[in-house]
Amino acid sequence: MQIIDVKGLNLFYGKNQALKNVNIGIERNKVTALIGPSGCGKSTFLRTLNRMNDLIENVRITGDVTFEGKNIYKDYDVIELRKKVGMVFQNPNPFPMSIFDNVAYGPRIHGIKNKRQLAEIVERSLIGAALWDEVKDRLNKSGISLSGGQQQRLCIARTLAVEPEVILMDEPTSALDPISTSKVEDLISKLKKEYTVVIVTHNMQQAGRISDSTAFFLIGEIVEYGPTEEIFYKPKDKRTEDYITGRFG
Amino acid sequence: MSNMGSSINKKDYIKKELFGKIYSTFCGLLIIVLTISIVFFIASKGIVTFTRNHVSVIDFIFSSKWAPESLNSNGTPQLGSAIFIVGSILVSLFAVIVSTPLSVCAAIFMTEISPKFGEKLLRPSIELFVGIPSVVYGWIGLSVLVPFIRKNIGGLGFSFLAGGIVLTIMIMPTIASVASDSLKSLPLNYKEASFALGATRWQTIRKVLLPAAAPGIFTGVVLGLARAFGEALAVQMVIGNSIKIPSGLLDPTTTLTSIITMDMGNTVSGSAWNNALWSMALLLLLISFGFILIIRKISSRRSMR
Numbered sequence: 061m062q063i064i065d066v067k068g069l070n071l072f073y074g075k076n077q078a079l080k081n082v083n084i085g086i087e088r089n090k091v092t093a094l095i096g097p098s099g100c101g102k103s104t105f106l107r108t109l110n111r112m113n114d115l116i117e118n119v120r121i122t123g124d125v126t127f128e129g130k131n132i133y134k135d136y137d138v139i140e141l142r143k144k145v146g147m148v149f150q151n152p153n154p155f156p157m158s159i160f161d162n163v164a165y166g167p168r169i170h171g172i173k174n175k176r177q178l179a180e181i182v183e184r185s186l187i188g189a190a191l192w193d194e195v196k197d198r199l200n201k202s203g204i205s206l207s208g209g210q211q212q213r214l215c216i217a218r219t220l221a222v223e224p225e226v227i228l229m230d231e232p233t234s235a236l237d238p239i240s241t242s243k244v245e246d247l248i249s250k251l252k253k254e255y256t257v258v259i260v261t262h263n264m265q266q267a268g269r270i271s272d273s274t275a276f277f278l279i280g281e282i283v284e285y286g287p288t289e290e291i292f293y294k295p296k297d298k299r300t301e302d303y304i305t306g307r308f309g
Numbered sequence: 310m311s312n313m314g315s316s317i318n319k320k321d322y323i324k325k326e327l328f329g330k331i332y333s334t335f336c337g338l339l340i341i342v343l344t345i346s347i348v349f350f351i352a353s354k355g356i357v358t359f360t361r362n363h364v365s366v367i368d369f370i371f372s373s374k375w376a377p378e379s380l381n382s383n384g385t386p387q388l389g390s391a392i393f394i395v396g397s398i399l400v401s402l403f404a405v406i407v408s409t410p411l412s413v414c415a416a417i418f419m420t421e422i423s424p425k426f427g428e429k430l431l432r433p434s435i436e437l438f439v440g441i442p443s444v445v446y447g448w449i450g451l452s453v454l455v456p457f458i459r460k461n462i463g464g465l466g467f468s469f470l471a472g473g474i475v476l477t478i479m480i481m482p483t484i485a486s487v488a489s490d491s492l493k494s495l496p497l498n499y500k501e502a503s504f505a506l507g508a509t510r511w512q513t514i515r516k517v518l519l520p521a522a523a524p525g526i527f528t529g530v531v532l533g534l535a536r537a538f539g540e541a542l543a544v545q546m547v548i549g550n551s552i553k554i555p556s557g558l559l560d561p562t563t564t565l566t567s568i569i570t571m572d573m574g575n576t577v578s579g580s581a582w583n584n585a586l587w588s589m590a591l592l593l594l595l596i597s598f599g600f601i602l603i604i605r606k607i608s609s610r611r612s613m614r
Contacts, residue, residue: 112505142507149505153498156521166506169516215502222506 061129063088063226063256064109064145069123071104071113071280078104080280082123086226091248091257093267093288096277097303102260105277106228109258110145111138127226143170146224150231152211154203154218159186159195162203162214166222181221189217190247209240216247227251229259233266245270264304268292276300348594355591358584364388369588375552377582386581390565390589392554397564399555400469400544401537404476409530412481413519416488416526421514432489438482447546450475455547464559467549472564475543480533487532491525492518528607535600539593541566565589 062085071079079101086092094102104113111132113119125132132141143166154162163182172178182199186192191213195206203214212232219227229248233241248257248270261267267274268288275285276299284291284300295301358364363385372389374381381387415435419427450471459466495518503513519526549561550571563571569586576583 110505112501115501115504139507139509142505147505149498149501151498153496153502155499155502155517165503165508165516169506169508169512218502218506 062086063128064258065124065126065129067124069105069108069121069125071101071108072120073116074118078280079108082280082282084275084282084285086256086258087273088256089252089254090272091252091259091270093271093274094258094260094277095262095264095267095274095303098262100277101280102275102277103230106147106230106258106260109226109228110142110147112147114138143222144224145226145228146219146222147228147230148212148215148219148232151235152208152215154206154211154214156202156204158200159203159206159214160199163217163221166218170222182217185217185221186214188220188251189213190243190250191217207240209236209243212236212240212244213247216244224255226256226258229257231260231262234262241266264292276303278303351587351591351594354584354587356588358388358581358588362386362388362581362584364581364585369585370394370592373554377576377580377585386585388581388585388588390585390592392552393563393565393568393589394592395554396469396548396562397538397566400472400476400548400562400564401534403469403473404480404537405530405534407473408477408481408484408533411477412484412529412533413488413526415481415485416492417514417519419485419489420492421510421518427489432486435482435486439486443479443540443543444546446475446479447543450543450547458559462559465549465561467547467561468559469548469555469562470558472544472548472562473558475547476537476540479540479543480537483536484526484529484533487529488522488526491522491529494525495521524607524610528604531600531604531607535597535604538600539566539597541570545570565593569593 064086066082066084066086069079069082070077082105094106096102107113108121108125109127109132113121121133127136127141127145130136155165157165160182163185164178167178167181172181183192183196186195191210194210195201195214203211206214212235216227216232233244236244245266248259251257252272259267259271271288273286274288274291276283276291276295276297278299284295284297286296290296291300292304295304358369359366369388369390371391372387373391374387374389375392376387379387415431419431454471454474455466455468457466458464458468458471462470499517499521500513503517508516544564545567548564548567550563550567551561552563552568553560555562569589572582572586576586
């Protein structure tokens with residue numbers, strides 16, 4: 061069973077249909093990349109998986125999305141779901157608090173108060189996000205005082221702290237410089253040992269570098285989905301080939 | 310031909326530019342000159358109490374013996390303003406302490422809980438409230454609040470409590486609108502990040518948004534405090550104006566602003582009594598400067614982030 065299974069998903073913003081009959085199964089402990097031109101619906105799709113679209117008015121969804129076999133709307137409380145399906149955003153968005161409080165935020169709101177426990181979780185998460193060595197002596201400094209790449213890794217640590225099973229990433233490196241980008245890409249390759257990663261990216265080279273499977277979105281539909289090597293070297297659909305070879309997008 | 314045309318336009322243009330520059334410089338200077346003159350004027354009249362009437366500054370601020378018509382054993386008039394200073398401080402603090410939680414909750418409601426209703430109904434109402442003249446607040450306090458307190462709670466009705474309540478209502482729009490602007494200007498990212506971690510709306514508000522908006526909210530509180538401190542008419546109409554430190558909420562008392570309002574017309578210019586009122590005006594001015602400095606310090610720290 062796939063960790064996330066999507067069947068017949070349609071999404072409407074008011075009268076506008078943003079996603080059309082999307083069917084896809086996300087494999088556990090793999091990195092799945094979602095690629096496609098701007099406005100094709102890949103971010104919208106990503107946000108459906110942890111019900112972030114609930115925050116937007118006039119959104120209507122039909123179809124079935126299941127996480128570990130259970131329907132994310134009918135069988136899950138949204139708070140529970142978001143603990144298990146975390147999200148990292150395009151623009152690093154640490155809270156205006158200390159580094160420690162940023163990472164401890166998730167565990168604290170879910171009820172963990174014990175200081176030693178929190179300290180352990182913070183250390184573990186920062187190590188997991190490859191940031192611990194750089195900040196371990198200044199956990200009390202503001203999260204905003206870090207550089208862009210560090211801030212993004214802080215956001216990843218923050219997400220790891222609630223111990224999700226899936227990490228959704230919405231263009232996580234598009235606002236970062238090349239060095240930070242490659243650090244985050246290395247991190248993603250390591251993360252898949254324990255987590256499942258779904259990453260939206262504009263950068264095809266990135267998708268080629270780090271993902272195991274790739275889905276190509278075009279105008280709200282998945283045109284093709286398969287192992288990354290196939291999509292990039294032996295695409296079945298002409299539209300996929302055109303996009304990969306840069307003829308549009 | 311075209312050369313001549315363009316040089317005429319250039320002269321015209323330069324004249325207009327110069328005129329605009331001179332005019333705006335003049336207006337700017339005028340404002341500065343007016344402000345400095347007013348400050349100088351108040352300062353010069355306010356110092357007379359200490360220079361000519363030989364009242365010590367310490368006595369003025371800390372003594373509660375206010376008997377401006379009599380002379381004490383040294384031959385100097387008794388002009389201790391401690392009662393008024395305490396009155397102003399206490400009633401302003403009361404207003405701020407009561408008003409801030411109410412205003413912040415109103416701001417949260419306007420920006421987070423019901424933004425549509427908040428924009429359409431609450432915000433215009435608040436802006437309306439700010440425009441109501443203080444004499445109207447005072448009159449409503451006088452005709453409704455004072456009798457209510459007298460009948461249902463006790464005392465004369467004219468009381469510290471009445472002054473505090475009127476001020477609380479007067480400064481609520483100030484604090485609420487600054488607080489809601491502060492909340493609104495927070496980056497949307499914070500909310501998103503918090504929700505994505507599995508927080509509820511109230512957790513997000515309490516643990517992320519309010520702390521992040523705190524500097525702005527604090528500015529609003531200081532603005533409210535400054536307004537409460539400087540409010541004269543509405544307070545004077547309901548606070549009772551008896552010259553003693555209140556021993557309870559229902560006791561009448563006096564503030565710096567209310568005594569100036571009350572005694573202004575009854576004193577002779579140049580008399581010690583009159584000079585003392587000017588000194589109180591100077592004190593009010595200095596305290597207002599203090600508030601402004603605090604606000605500027607908070608704002609500059611915020612923009613450094």
